[in-house]
Amino acid sequence: MSGPVTPEPLPGPAGEPPRIALKAGGRPILQVEDISLSFGGLKALDRVNLEIREGEILAIIGPNGAGKTSLLNVISGVYHPQQGRILFEGQDRTRFRPHAVANQGVARTFQNLGLFRAMTVLENLMTGRKKFIRTNFFLQAMFWGPAQKAEIEQRERVEQIIDFLGIEHIRKVPVGTLPYGMQKRVELGRALAAEPKLLLLDEPMAGMNLEEKEDISRFILDANEELGITIALIEHDMGVVMDICDRIVVLDYGSKIADGPPAEIRNHPDVIRAYLGTTDDQPPPASATGDITDRAGRAGGGPIEET
């Protein structure tokens, strides 16, 4: 059933040697300048400024409803901000549609899964290779020559990712029938298949057990270090965030309240206040390891439905 796949580390983008992660100090790959986004009267984002630097792993954290997903939606072109600019590699692309953002080299995953449920794992990952398939409609209709060749080439690349994520056994299973954790993994694979420069992950480990979280953390670190992919991720598990991220941005009520390396954020008074809803400057006892999904005293808004 399977093709001949040899386990090997995932090579870098075709033609380029793997880049060394530049970490903090890298030049900005994406700049968000003074962005505001409202839904009716509700300000989901309020004059947010931030930059994502080449080669880093950036965490975006904040209580429920802080505007984290909205920020990703604005960056990936799902929503267009009422105010402000977005620059990708120095070029203004504030009003780009999602497909144009994707073709610039930005991939993302969704908080509540954005897979093509009736399609198999393989087909889902193959959609990530779309921009590399340049054969025309008529050749595809005959599945002949260049069309077949392109399919095979992209299939080989996808098999490497399948291998990398350890999902060989479910290759031909429709993703809708897989357990939640597995679907999250497949969605990460689909984003990686696009060979993005910038990867946006919306709670990639939500609802996973410790072991699964460790796996995903490993994949994220490998993607960053071996493939040189810049990553921005939203995550509530502070343990994971502190472990794998180079820098943290904290949002609260649509505004950025802090931005810095983990050690600094951990003791930032505004952050502690945002999470505990007090003016007490004592660090919260469980903040370094536990989930900080909910702000104490704020009526907990559930996860935002996304389609």
Add this chain to the structure above:
Amino acid sequence: MIYRESGQFASSYAKDMRMFPLLQDRWAFGALLVFAFVVIPLIANDYWLSSILTLFLIYSLSAIGLNILTGFCGQLSLGHAAFMAVGAYASYNFAVRLHTPVLVNFLLAGFVAAAVGLLFGLPSLRIKGFYLAVATLAAQFTIEWVLVSFNWFAGGSMLGAIDTPPMNIMGWDVSSNLDKYLLTLSVVVVLAIVAKNLGRSEVGRSWRAIRDLDVAAEIMGIRLFPYKLLAFMVSSFYAGVAGALYAFCYLGSLEVTAFELAVSFRLLGMIIIGGLGTILGSFLGAGFIVLLPILISQAIVFLHISGASDFLANAELMIFGGLIILFLIVEPYGLARLWQTIKEKLRLWPFPY
């Protein structure tokens, strides 16, 4: 050990991506072709050829077209039969006005239908789901109205029904029912293979991605609008060719009523019963809808059930409707899925664990 994949390890991705990866399926496909091209001409009588098999093939082709739009791309259409009408009238006009060769006619009929499909697909830029379905109803009514109102389309004739001119393909006189069956079969086989190829290529994947979750499809770099329009065009192309075959190989004449709204619904029924998003399902669904009423009426005759003829006609419809509902309850994903399940069972038999 009849239907197994054991021992069949695809040695390359090329082999794994074949149209039928399993050896048994390839054999079955070959056997089916031999049956359709060789055995049926030997055993089928004129009635079966002209009234049942040719019609079944034409509906299958049209259903494939609808399946591309609705089953693959997820855009519900209630006006598919109208594009058959476009194809039927276009092929007639090319034949009598320009005297283009038969096969070129059919191709042109497909392209004209595709162009009209493109036009009526434009609303998909703004609307989707049920609202788009209602917009496709507009296609049904507009096209029917145009074809009835302007008799230029019917070759300027004032008569209700117009006979199609005789067909000749490079010396082959396509005149007998068998000839027409074979011509239809050849066209349908070629276009079914094309549809299968589209389904397993980038285009088909993009369509299905849009169907499953359009936001995510866009995030993956798929531009929704061109792909939806393409689906409308390809779907209408299939309908157009089917319509041309209907006029030339089945009916032998032009008639708008053959492509009315009820036919659009029947086509929709075919793909739902057969299986959305599968080529096989288009054939199975067309078979179900075309053959079942015939079988029911034969059964009524066979069982000597007597009654007023209008009662019998209604009883037929009721049995037909009942079977559809029963069937949808038993296997909501259609005949193609049922077939898949049977194959899974066969693969494991006799050791189900």
